[in-house]
Structures are given as structure tokens and as C-alpha cells.
Amino acid sequence: MVILLIVGSIVIGFMVGVLFLGFSRKIKARIHWRYGPPLYQPIIDIVKLFHQESVSHGFLFDFGILLSLGGAIVTLLFIPIGNIVPLHGSGGLLVVLYLMLIAPLGIALSSVEAANPNVSIGISRKFILALGYEIPFLLVALSVMTNYGTTSFVEIVELQRASHWGIISMPLSGIALLLILPVMMGMKPFDQVGAPQEISSGPEVEYGGIYLALSKIQHIYLIFIDIALFVALFMGGGSEPLTFFMKMLPIFLIVLLISTVYPRFRIEQAFNYCIKWPTIIAFLGLLLVIWR
Amino acid sequence: MLLECTLLIGFGGAFLVYLLGKISARVRDFFAILLSVVLVVLVSLMYRTPGIELTYFSFLDYPLRLKMDWISWFFGIAVVSINLFAMIFSLSDMNHKKRVDLFYLLMLLVNAGMLGVVFSGDLISFYIYWEIMSWSTFLLISFKKEGWSAGLKYIILSIIGSFSMLVGMLVIYSQLGTFNISAIMEQMHTLSPGYIFSTLLLFSISFGIKNALMPLHTWLPDAYTESESPFSAVISGMLTRMGIYGFLLILFVIIGLGRYLEVGSGGYSFILSWLGAITIIMGTFIALLQNDAKKLLAWHGIGQGGYMILGIAYGSSLAVAGGIFHTLNHAIYIVLLYFSVGAVEYRTHTRDLNSLGGIIKKMPIAFMGALLGISGLIGVPLTNGFVSKWLLYKSLILNHSPFLAFAALIGTWGTILSVYKFLHNMFLGQLPEKYSNIKRAPFSMQFPIIVFSFTIILFGVLPGIPLNIIGKMMENMGFASMQVNIWGIVTEMGTLNTVNIFFAIILVVFGIYILYRIGFRSKRVTQEDTYAAGHPAPRDKYAYTSEFYAPLFREMKPIFREWVSIFFEKIVKFGGTLSDTIRKIYVGDLGTYVLYIVLFLAFLLILRMGWNLW
Amino acid sequence: MDREQVIKALKDSGKWGHKYSFWVVYFCTGCGIIEIPPVITSRWDAERFGVIPVATPRQANLFLITGYVSLKTLRAIIRTYEQMPEPKYTVGFGSCPINGGMYWDSYNTIKHLDKYIPIDGWIAGCMPRPEAIFIAVTHLWTMIDKGMADAYKKYREQYKYYRRNQEMVLGELEWPPLYPIDEDE
Incomplete structure (x- = not known):
């Protein structure tokens, strides 16, 4: 039964993530007054990448990318997608906070073995950005855990269902998380890590074929996880997967629309953005929770 | 019996290894490893017998005691295991270096001293072993020529800590009339809150210095960096964490959990926890700015020490367990x-x-x-x-x-x-x-x-x-x-x-x-x-290494500096200026000195008259 | 996608992928690159064919040689082409790579690009219109379907010939041969 749940959530996460990605390319094209690629274009790309040759720079180059995708998938298993939570009794939100770090760490280990300075610059930007968004994100997570008095994901969702959504009881924390969501997902104003024009797509410089495919799949899962986190923490999760996805869609659209109209920030600007308003709002949100 | 044997073998073996080193390097290496293995075996054998306490020596009719409970066993086994692997590591690391015999002697002395600290059943023995440990550490830090100033820094702070502990012990003795830890435990409730607070403060200064709690941490980065690698491992893994053992001893064994949480109506626990938290943040973020591999790890040693202090000072069951477990993991x-x-x-x-x-x-x-x-x-x-x-x-x-x-x-x-x-x-x-x-x-x-x-x-x-x-x-x-x-x-x-x-x-x-x-x-x-x-x-230098987080450093550098060292340097500078000013009195002119004397006599005269000049 | 296409895609997913997902290495060799921005942006929208630019040769499978090829650029072209993963396709864009074009008597450009790297197809013209790129892409689809877009295999088989031509104009190359060369032939 658990195995079935695990496979189910992996497949669902992938399908929904791919759908979101295809959708985002289509919407972006329509905003540009273009026709845009078909909805299933990400699948074509991934299938192609699986059929392409690739180069490897060593053992760590292979191992890191497997670790990265593995970390992303295992993180997914802790998040309640509707009523599907394969690993509900093994740790909760605290473990998720830590598991979310395995995926970037895997990429960081793998890509750097290519001995390319573009990669190092990309990874250095990734970690600076991560520090930037983790400060408000940890404050938000702490306010949620303090508010509901538990670290278990399932209980947080159930408590929301019993009373009302988290965004109503903790409005400031919700806003802060929404403000840093594009940074966590690495969407447009904050895509300094893989900036193609400046550092030749950063950590993915030497990835080709299967490595690039695994890296893209990992990114798809991360996008899914970030939005799912918001929905589970602040929008009451969902009683079945479909409502959950319905709730994810508007959040994704907001982030997408922001990303379509903004150009890329510089890394200092992104870091300063993160530690300024989102942090202040998240801090006030935490104070509000304690004060109540 | 096993306890005394262990300590005896620990101290005696150290000197034996030193003497054997004069004969042959190979024999010395063999015996050093053998001694370490024997110590590991002996301490493991005590697994079944915690909870014993005995008198091993009487000094001027005062019984010196050893104890063996789970706390001692836990720290003891960690000490001897790390020592064993540090010895194995130093086999090749210390090869072709000078004064290797002395190095082995001091390493084993530090090891035996730490064992003595964790096995002591009274505060006098605790103090003696603590001092043996501290002084051998001083010699090991200044083992290399470059480590001399780091060693001095360490020993000055360590002496301050020792005196603080000594005063704390005397405070306890003046009230309860005993140094025996289990006797102190039983009589602790007779002490007034003021005495408990002063004892706690004095011991906390001593253990805080050893564990590099934030305002008292200045000795640590240089000491870790300048020692030989095997000793860096020992000092960071276990020796610094003797401070944690001390904190456990004073907070939960001697004073007791209930009384500790009541000191200053919870204020002491609060302040100690926040000191730990500040140590975490400052330690880890200053580590980010380092370019020397060992120094980076040294600053992490400070930061991770903050986690342990935070856990132990917080005083809740899970937090203390986390703090103790983190001590082992960190090691x-x-x-x-x-x-x-x-x-x-x-x-x-x-x-x-x-x-x-x-x-x-x-x-x-x-x-x-x-x-x-x-x-x-x-x-x-x-x-x-x-x-x-x-x-x-x-x-x-x-x-x-x-x-x-x-x-x-x-x-x-x-x-x-x-x-x-x-x-x-x-x-x-x-x-x-x-x-x-x-x-x-x-x-x-x-x-x-x-x-x-x-x-x-x-x-x-x-x-x-x-x-x-x-x-x-x-x-x-x-x-x-x-x-x-x-x-x-x-x-x-x-x-x-x-x-x-x-x-x-x-x-x-x-x-x-x-x-x-x-x-x-x-x-x-x-x-x-x-x-x-x-x-x-x-072919070369196609890498991005120096200033790895340059955009972040620009934001961080003004905030994350070694404020405490800067403060100490300011004090030293101020002292220098003050002395310079005072020195100007000595002009070297006889007439001026006579003037001083006359003025001084006049001053005394006026004083005698009771400021009634007219 | 109708039913026939689905069956076709499932039958040979690799071919399907290679056809509808051309990732072009973003490399400007000459004046022809000026036609690429309109192609990938709103006016002509290459993304609906699955054609997008990527930053490094490791991720790309289509190489557009846009415009004249000077000797200095040729070195970079060869290096980039060798770093692309197989299967890879190359298209010469404009008349200069075909026969030198208006630079036919220049001391510093090469005249026939296909002596140095294998080419799958050419787009003639000076400049070709952006639509010509789409014609090239759709033509490449048919070639992939029929298994004719195999220039990269030719590079492996006749590597000695290409390497000799490259060294003839560029002198000693700094990187080792991509495939082993049999010297005693």
C-alpha cells in the first residue's frame, strides 16, 4: 500500500509539474503575442534528452545528479497532496525544511566536478539566494509551527480544515511566503542561478542528454513542492488531489505573471530584496502569532 | 579497581612512551597505539558497571574520590576512541617532524587528563586533572613556533577560567564543608539562592571559556589553526567539549534541574540560551569569511558549541538530549x-x-x-x-x-x-x-x-x-x-x-x-x-575560488567581525596610551624631580591642615 | 496531435523527440545572426516548432552557422561542434558558408564550410528571410524521418579528412583528436 502511494505521488507530482511547465510556456507565449509550443512540449524535450548522448566528468558528476533528483522526490513524499501522504509519520515539516536542501546540494556537488568557473559562479549565486530566501522562509515556517503547536504536516492541514485557512489566521506570514515564492522557484526576476546570457546557464553548463533531463525533472519537482508547500500551509491543503491542484493553479499563475513582465535582477538586488520586505513582514507575522 | 587502573595506565603509559621514544621510534609508535587500544578496551569494559564511587587516595586526611556513572562513561569512551584514531593518524602525520616523543607524551597526557576529569568524584580531583589537561594543551598548541602567541592567548584565558572555578569551589566549601560531589548534591538545598547564583556564575565562566562561549571565545580560532592536525582533531572533538561536561555537572548534577531553572526566576537559563544562540550565528557566519581551511573549521567549532550550550541551557528534556547528542556528533x-x-x-x-x-x-x-x-x-x-x-x-x-x-x-x-x-x-x-x-x-x-x-x-x-x-x-x-x-x-x-x-x-x-x-x-x-x-x-586558474561569495561578503563584512577581539585590542591600545602618558612624568631632570617632591610635601601639609589654607 | 502521430511517436520516441525539440546553440558567427532574434521572439515565434536557443553546446542538438566564417571563428565552431552531444545537426545559413559569398577572395575567411565540419543542409541567400529557417527546420524533419540527417556519423567515419583540413588552415590544434586517427593508412 505504501509503495503504491509512493509511486502514485511520484507520478502525479511529475505529471502535474510537467503540465504546469507546459502551461507556463504557453501562457508566456500568449503574453508575448505568440502562438507558443504545444502543451506537451516539456515531455518532448525530456524524451529527446533521454535519447541523446552525454558527457560525464567523473563519479561525483553522476552521483550528485541522482542524489539531487532523489532528494527532490523524497521531499515530495512528505508533502500531503490532498490525502496522499506516503511518509506521514516520519518527521513532518522540520524534515521537509532539511530535505529541501538535498536537491540543490546534489546539483552543487555534481556540476562542479566539470571544472568550469561558470558552474561555480552559478552555485555561489544559488547559495547566496538560498540564504536570502531562507531567512523569511524559516520565519514563516516557525510562525506556522508555533501557531498550530505541531510540526506534523498532516496535523497542520487538518487543523486548518477544522477552523479556517492559514492565510486568514496568519495573513502576514502568508504574504511573506507569497513574496519569496518566485525566489524559491527560481522564476524570472530571480533566475540568476541559471542565467543563460551571463554565465551560460550556470550549473547546467556541462549537462547534456540524460543529465540535463534529470536536472529538468528535478526542477519540475521543486516547482511542484514549492507551490504545494504554500497550499498545504496556508490554503488548507485539499481533501482529494484534484482540489489540491485547483488551489495550486492560481498561485502558480501569480508567480508566472510576475515572472513574465520582469527582467532579471542582479544577485545583490535579489538578496537585498529577500532580506528587506519579506523578512520584515515574516518577522511581524511571527510576532503576531506569538502575541496571540 | 578498574577505574584506578585506567588512570594509572593512562598517566604511566604516557611517560613510558616518552622514554621508549629515546630508544627507538618504532617501539614508541607501537606502544603508543597499544596504550590507546588498551584504554579503549578498559573503558568499554566499564559499560556494565556504572554507578560506582570509590576513594582512591587520601591526601592530608582528605579523601580523593573517583566516580563512574553514565555521564562519565559516555564522555570517557568518546575521549579514548578519538585519542586512539588521533594517534593512528599522527603515525604518518608526525613522521619526519621534530620532538615527536614530546608530542606523543603530551597527547597521551591530555588524554589521561580528560579521563581524569570525567571520572573525578570530588572537586579537588576535578581541578587537578583539569589543570593537567589545560597545561598539556598549552604546550601542544605552542608546539610549532607559529603557535606561540596562540598558546599564550589560550593559557591566559584558561588561567582566568581556573581561578574562577577555584573561587566557585571555595564558595561551595565555605558553605557546605565538603568537595565531594555526591555529598554536595545532597546538601545543595541548604544553600541560599544568592550562593547558588554565584557558584553557577563562577563555574559558568570557567566552562564557558573552555567551550568558547561567545564573549569568551577569543583563544579558540588561533589555537585550532596553529596546532598539528591530529591534535586539532582532539582539541576540537573532545577537549573543548569538556566545557559541556562541566556544564552538565554543574547544572544538572550539582545544582539540579529544578533549582537551575529557578535561578533568577528563569533569567539565567534565558541568558545562557541566548548566549548560545548568538554564538551559533556569529560563529558560523564569521566562518564564512575565512580562507584558511582549519580556521574555517575552528569558527564552526565555536558555532556548533553554541548549539550544545543552547540545548543544555534551555533545560527541557528533548533539548538537553539534543545538546548532549550534538556533543558526540560534533566530535x-x-x-x-x-x-x-x-x-x-x-x-x-x-x-x-x-x-x-x-x-x-x-x-x-x-x-x-x-x-x-x-x-x-x-x-x-x-x-x-x-x-x-x-x-x-x-x-x-x-x-x-x-x-x-x-x-x-x-x-x-x-x-x-x-x-x-x-x-x-x-x-x-x-x-x-x-x-x-x-x-x-x-x-x-x-x-x-x-x-x-x-x-x-x-x-x-x-x-x-x-x-x-x-x-x-x-x-x-x-x-x-x-x-x-x-x-x-x-x-x-x-x-x-x-x-x-x-x-x-x-x-x-x-x-x-x-x-x-x-x-x-x-x-x-x-x-x-x-x-x-x-x-x-x-590549463591553470580556470576556476572561481577566491571571494567565492563576493556579493554576500560586501553585505556581511561590516556586521560579522570579531567584535570581542576588537574590544580587547582597543583595551590594550588604551592601556598603551595611558602608560605613555604616565611615562612623561619621568623627564630625567633633577630639578623637576625636586619640584615633584616639594609639591608632594606641600600636598601632605595641606592635607594635614585639613584644607584650611586661610 | 492526431492518432497517427501518437502511434508514430510511441513507436520511435527518440526520433519524435529529436524532430520536435531542436535546441539551437546560441552562437553568432557573422552577420546572419541578426535574423535570429526576430525568429525566436514574437514576430516569427520559433518556439512553436520546439526551436529554442540554449547557451552551451552540451545542451544543444542543432547548430546554425549564421554568416561568414573567419578563421578565428572556425576554431570556435569546430570546438563547439565537437562538444555537442550526438545526434547533432548542422545547417549553414546564408551564402558565405556555402561558397564564400561576397568574401570569396578574402584572405581571412573559409569558402567551403563542409570541408571542416559536416553539414546537413544549407539555406541559401544573403540574407535569407526568417521564414527560410522554418523551411530548413521542416526539411530537417523529413530528413530525420527518412534517416538522412546523419552528417554527424560522417564526421566520425571520416574524421581524419576533417582534422587534416582543419589543421591545414588553422595550424596545430590545441585539443586532442575527438576520435582516434589511424595514421598508417
């Missing part, structure tokens, strides 16, 4: 990291993070050690550091201290940044030409690295093994018993099941591996065949 991974750096330094003769790079291809075992070490330091799930940090966070969050939890969590993220820089600049990236011919580390260096790497994973997947003993310690210290089983922790506040996570990751990575094999096999290429905008990659 394991920091020793591993120092061994890895030591191996790299042994082959490349440098530890400057800006000039190394790409050594993974040449020293894979050292890389594995460093990787697992930093994983433990970060607390990546399935490594040991994760479990102890999880306990700590959970306790802080559920007891409604989110800001302390925030300090601890953000410290973890600072750790990620700096240790990734450490790993990247040393092992990853482009291999410079001058290191293209280096060999692997010798086996006596690889063996400790492999053992400790294995331990990190073992305690990360099956944290129940050490937590079982920690649970017994907690019962000794008067906490409620913990629900521990082999695969994790069950508390009323939630569970952690590391084995589940382990199997999930294994399953998923295996699945992806199959997916990976379905795709085309990849072609192995060299590091020269990398994208360089359509040109062949430059």
Missing part, C-alpha cells in the same frame, strides 16, 4: 574534517582555500571524509548531525521559543554556505598543474577517515544506539526517561523515523539509477574538455 564529524584537511595538508603542504582545487581526483578517500563530515555539520538527513539538531529544534519550537529556534536554523544555513565553499575550493573545480602528481594519503590516515565516515552514517540511520545511553544519562540527571528505540525517537510531540527516510531515499535513488541506465551511456571526458565559449579551457 565525530569535526574530527573527520580535521583528518581530511590534515591529509590534504600532508600531501600539498597548504591549507589555503584559494590556491587548492580539484583534489578529488587525486585523494578520493579524503574527499569522501570531507563530504560526509560537512553533511554531518550541516545536518543533512541520514547523517548524525541531523538527529541532534532535530531534537533541539523540535523542543524549541514546541516550547514556544521560535526566535531561539530561528537562530539555530539560520545558523544551519550559514553553515551550508561556508562548508560548501570549504569543499568546493579544496576538492572540486579545476586541478592546478602543480598538484597533478600528488599521491593518495597513506593508509594510517585513510583508516581513521573511513571509520569515522562509517560512524556518521551509522548514527544518522540508527540514532537509537547512542540515544539509548543518552537516555540513561538523562535519568541520572533527573529527567523523565525518553522513549528510544533503535530506529528513532518517539515522543509525545511527534516521531522521527530515520530508517523510513533511509529506505525511501535508497529506493528512489535506485529507481532513478535504473532510469539513468536506460538512457545512453555517457562518455567520460577530462577536465580540459569543458565549455569555454568555443575555446580550449585554460
Whole structure:
């Protein structure tokens, strides 16, 4: 039964993530007054990448990318997608906070073995950005855990269902998380890590074929996880997967629309953005929770 | 019987090894290892017999006592195991260096001193062994010529700490008339709160210096950096953590949990916890700015010490368990990291993070050690550091201290940044030409690295093994018993099941591996065949290492400085200026001196007249 | 996608992928690159064919040689082409790579690009219109369907010939041969 749940959530996460990605390319094209690629274009790309040759720079180059995708998938298993939570009794939100770090760490280990300075610059930007968004994100997570008095994901969702959504009881924390969501997902104003024009797509410089495919799949899962986190923490999760996805869609659209109209920030600007308003709002949100 | 034997063998063996060194180097090495193994065996044999206490020596009719309970056993086994592997490591590291006999003698003396500290049953013995440990440490830090000033800094602070402890002991003795720890425990309730507070403060200064709590930490970075690598491992792994043992002893054994939490109506616990939290943040973020591999680790030693203090000072059952478990975990991974750096330094003769790079291809075992070490330091799930940090966070969050939890969590993220820089600049990236011919580390260096790497994973997947003993310690210290089983922790506040996570990751990575094999096999290429905008990659210095987080540094540098050292330097400067001013009195002119005397006499005269000039 | 196409895609997913997902290495060799921005942006929208620009040769499978090829650029072209993963397709864009074009008597450009790297197809014109790129892409689809877009295999088989030509104009190359060369032939 658990195995079935695990496979189910992996497949669902992938399908929904791919759908979101295809959708985002289509919407972006329509905003540009273009026709845009078909909805299933990400699948074509991934299938192609699986059929392409690739180069490897060593053992760590292979191992890191497997670790990265593995970390992303295992993180997914802790998040309640509707009523599907394969690993509900093994740790909760605290473990998720830590598991979310395995995926970037895997990429960081793998890509750097290519001995390319573009990669190092990309990874250095990734970690600076991560520090930037983790400060408000940890404050938000702490306010949620303090508010509901538990670290278990399932209980947080159930408590929301019993009373009302988290965004109503903790409005400031919700806003802060929404403000840093594009940074966590690495969407447009904050895509300094893989900036193609400046550092030749950063950590993915030497990835080709299967490595690039695994890296893209990992990114798809991360996008899914970030939005799912918001929905589970602040929008009451969902009683079945479909409502959950319905709730994810508007959040994704907001982030997408922001990303379509903004150009890329510089890394200092992104870091300063993160530690300024989102942090202040998240801090006030935490104070509000304690004060109540 | 076993206890006295252990101490006797520890001290006697140290001097024996020194004498044997005069005869032959090989015999000395053999006996040093043999002695370390014997000590490990002896301490392990005591596993079944905690709870004994005995008098081993009477000095002027005063009985000096030894004790053996779970706290002592826990720290004792950690001390002797780390000593054993440090000795194995120094077999090749100290090869072809000068005064090796002395080095072995001092290492073994430090080891025996630490054993004495954890086995002491009264405060006099505690003080004596503490001093033996401190002075041998001083000699070891200043073993190299460059370490002289670091050693001086250490010993000055250490003497301050010792005096503080001595006064604290006298305060207790003046009130209770005994130095015996178990006797003090029983009579502690007769002390007034003021005395409890002053004892606590005096002992806290002493142990805070040893454990490098934030305003008292200045000795540590230089001391760790300048010592030889095996001793860096010992001093960071266990010697500094004698401060934690001291804190456990004073807070929970001597004073007792209930009375400790009432000191200043909880204010003492609050302040100590926040000092720990500040230590975490400052320690880890200053580490980010370092460019010397050992110094970076040294600042992490300070920061991680903050986690332990935070856990212990917080005083809730889970937090204390987390703090103690973190002491053990920290010992394991920091020793591993120092061994890895030591191996790299042994082959490349440098530890400057800006000039190394790409050594993974040449020293894979050292890389594995460093990787697992930093994983433990970060607390990546399935490594040991994760479990102890999880306990700590959970306790802080559920007891409604989110800001302390925030300090601890953000410290973890600072750790990620700096240790990734450490790993990247040393092992990853482009291999410079001058290191293209280096060999692997010798086996006596690889063996400790492999053992400790294995331990990190073992305690990360099956944290129940050490937590079982920690649970017994907690019962000794008067906490409620913990629900521990082999695969994790069950508390009323939630569970952690590391084995589940382990199997999930294994399953998923295996699945992806199959997916990976379905795709085309990849072609192995060299590091020269990398994208360089359509040109062949430059042979040397095609790497991004110096100023790795340059945009962040610009923001951080004004805030994260060594404020305490700056303060001390200001005081020294002020003292210098003051002395210079005073010196101007001595002009060297006889007439002026006569004038001084006349003025002074006039002053006395006026004083005598009672300021009635007219 | 109708039913026939689905069956076709499932039958040979690799071919399907390669056809509808051309990732072009973003490399400007000459004046022809000026036609690429309109192609990938709103006016002509190459993304609906699955054609997008990528930053590094490792990720790309289509190489557009846009415009004249000077000797200095040729070195970079060869390096980039060798770093692309197989299967890879190359298209010469404009008349200069075909026969030198208006630079036919220049001391510093090469005249026949297909002596140095294998080419799958050519787009003639100076400049070709952006639509011509789409014609090239659709033509490449048919070629992939029929298995005719195999220039990269030719490079492997006749590597000695290409390497000799490259060294003839560029002198000694700094990188080792991509495939082993049998010297005693």
C-alpha cells in the first residue's frame, strides 16, 4: 500500500509539474503575442534528452545528479497532496525544511566536478539566494509551527480544515511566503542561478542528454513542492488531489505573471530584496502569532 | 579497581612512551597505539558497571574520590576512541617532524587528563586533572613556533577560567564543608539562592571559556589553526567539549534541574540560551569569511558549541538530549574534517582555500571524509548531525521559543554556505598543474577517515544506539526517561523515523539509477574538455575560488567581525596610551624631580591642615 | 496531435523527440545572426516548432552557422561542434558558408564550410528571410524521418579528412583528436 502511494505521488507530482511547465510556456507565449509550443512540449524535450548522448566528468558528476533528483522526490513524499501522504509519520515539516536542501546540494556537488568557473559562479549565486530566501522562509515556517503547536504536516492541514485557512489566521506570514515564492522557484526576476546570457546557464553548463533531463525533472519537482508547500500551509491543503491542484493553479499563475513582465535582477538586488520586505513582514507575522 | 587502573595506565603509559621514544621510534609508535587500544578496551569494559564511587587516595586526611556513572562513561569512551584514531593518524602525520616523543607524551597526557576529569568524584580531583589537561594543551598548541602567541592567548584565558572555578569551589566549601560531589548534591538545598547564583556564575565562566562561549571565545580560532592536525582533531572533538561536561555537572548534577531553572526566576537559563544562540550565528557566519581551511573549521567549532550550550541551557528534556547528542556528533564529524584537511595538508603542504582545487581526483578517500563530515555539520538527513539538531529544534519550537529556534536554523544555513565553499575550493573545480602528481594519503590516515565516515552514517540511520545511553544519562540527571528505540525517537510531540527516510531515499535513488541506465551511456571526458565559449579551457586558474561569495561578503563584512577581539585590542591600545602618558612624568631632570617632591610635601601639609589654607 | 502521430511517436520516441525539440546553440558567427532574434521572439515565434536557443553546446542538438566564417571563428565552431552531444545537426545559413559569398577572395575567411565540419543542409541567400529557417527546420524533419540527417556519423567515419583540413588552415590544434586517427593508412 505504501509503495503504491509512493509511486502514485511520484507520478502525479511529475505529471502535474510537467503540465504546469507546459502551461507556463504557453501562457508566456500568449503574453508575448505568440502562438507558443504545444502543451506537451516539456515531455518532448525530456524524451529527446533521454535519447541523446552525454558527457560525464567523473563519479561525483553522476552521483550528485541522482542524489539531487532523489532528494527532490523524497521531499515530495512528505508533502500531503490532498490525502496522499506516503511518509506521514516520519518527521513532518522540520524534515521537509532539511530535505529541501538535498536537491540543490546534489546539483552543487555534481556540476562542479566539470571544472568550469561558470558552474561555480552559478552555485555561489544559488547559495547566496538560498540564504536570502531562507531567512523569511524559516520565519514563516516557525510562525506556522508555533501557531498550530505541531510540526506534523498532516496535523497542520487538518487543523486548518477544522477552523479556517492559514492565510486568514496568519495573513502576514502568508504574504511573506507569497513574496519569496518566485525566489524559491527560481522564476524570472530571480533566475540568476541559471542565467543563460551571463554565465551560460550556470550549473547546467556541462549537462547534456540524460543529465540535463534529470536536472529538468528535478526542477519540475521543486516547482511542484514549492507551490504545494504554500497550499498545504496556508490554503488548507485539499481533501482529494484534484482540489489540491485547483488551489495550486492560481498561485502558480501569480508567480508566472510576475515572472513574465520582469527582467532579471542582479544577485545583490535579489538578496537585498529577500532580506528587506519579506523578512520584515515574516518577522511581524511571527510576532503576531506569538502575541496571540 | 578498574577505574584506578585506567588512570594509572593512562598517566604511566604516557611517560613510558616518552622514554621508549629515546630508544627507538618504532617501539614508541607501537606502544603508543597499544596504550590507546588498551584504554579503549578498559573503558568499554566499564559499560556494565556504572554507578560506582570509590576513594582512591587520601591526601592530608582528605579523601580523593573517583566516580563512574553514565555521564562519565559516555564522555570517557568518546575521549579514548578519538585519542586512539588521533594517534593512528599522527603515525604518518608526525613522521619526519621534530620532538615527536614530546608530542606523543603530551597527547597521551591530555588524554589521561580528560579521563581524569570525567571520572573525578570530588572537586579537588576535578581541578587537578583539569589543570593537567589545560597545561598539556598549552604546550601542544605552542608546539610549532607559529603557535606561540596562540598558546599564550589560550593559557591566559584558561588561567582566568581556573581561578574562577577555584573561587566557585571555595564558595561551595565555605558553605557546605565538603568537595565531594555526591555529598554536595545532597546538601545543595541548604544553600541560599544568592550562593547558588554565584557558584553557577563562577563555574559558568570557567566552562564557558573552555567551550568558547561567545564573549569568551577569543583563544579558540588561533589555537585550532596553529596546532598539528591530529591534535586539532582532539582539541576540537573532545577537549573543548569538556566545557559541556562541566556544564552538565554543574547544572544538572550539582545544582539540579529544578533549582537551575529557578535561578533568577528563569533569567539565567534565558541568558545562557541566548548566549548560545548568538554564538551559533556569529560563529558560523564569521566562518564564512575565512580562507584558511582549519580556521574555517575552528569558527564552526565555536558555532556548533553554541548549539550544545543552547540545548543544555534551555533545560527541557528533548533539548538537553539534543545538546548532549550534538556533543558526540560534533566530535565525530569535526574530527573527520580535521583528518581530511590534515591529509590534504600532508600531501600539498597548504591549507589555503584559494590556491587548492580539484583534489578529488587525486585523494578520493579524503574527499569522501570531507563530504560526509560537512553533511554531518550541516545536518543533512541520514547523517548524525541531523538527529541532534532535530531534537533541539523540535523542543524549541514546541516550547514556544521560535526566535531561539530561528537562530539555530539560520545558523544551519550559514553553515551550508561556508562548508560548501570549504569543499568546493579544496576538492572540486579545476586541478592546478602543480598538484597533478600528488599521491593518495597513506593508509594510517585513510583508516581513521573511513571509520569515522562509517560512524556518521551509522548514527544518522540508527540514532537509537547512542540515544539509548543518552537516555540513561538523562535519568541520572533527573529527567523523565525518553522513549528510544533503535530506529528513532518517539515522543509525545511527534516521531522521527530515520530508517523510513533511509529506505525511501535508497529506493528512489535506485529507481532513478535504473532510469539513468536506460538512457545512453555517457562518455567520460577530462577536465580540459569543458565549455569555454568555443575555446580550449585554460590549463591553470580556470576556476572561481577566491571571494567565492563576493556579493554576500560586501553585505556581511561590516556586521560579522570579531567584535570581542576588537574590544580587547582597543583595551590594550588604551592601556598603551595611558602608560605613555604616565611615562612623561619621568623627564630625567633633577630639578623637576625636586619640584615633584616639594609639591608632594606641600600636598601632605595641606592635607594635614585639613584644607584650611586661610 | 492526431492518432497517427501518437502511434508514430510511441513507436520511435527518440526520433519524435529529436524532430520536435531542436535546441539551437546560441552562437553568432557573422552577420546572419541578426535574423535570429526576430525568429525566436514574437514576430516569427520559433518556439512553436520546439526551436529554442540554449547557451552551451552540451545542451544543444542543432547548430546554425549564421554568416561568414573567419578563421578565428572556425576554431570556435569546430570546438563547439565537437562538444555537442550526438545526434547533432548542422545547417549553414546564408551564402558565405556555402561558397564564400561576397568574401570569396578574402584572405581571412573559409569558402567551403563542409570541408571542416559536416553539414546537413544549407539555406541559401544573403540574407535569407526568417521564414527560410522554418523551411530548413521542416526539411530537417523529413530528413530525420527518412534517416538522412546523419552528417554527424560522417564526421566520425571520416574524421581524419576533417582534422587534416582543419589543421591545414588553422595550424596545430590545441585539443586532442575527438576520435582516434589511424595514421598508417
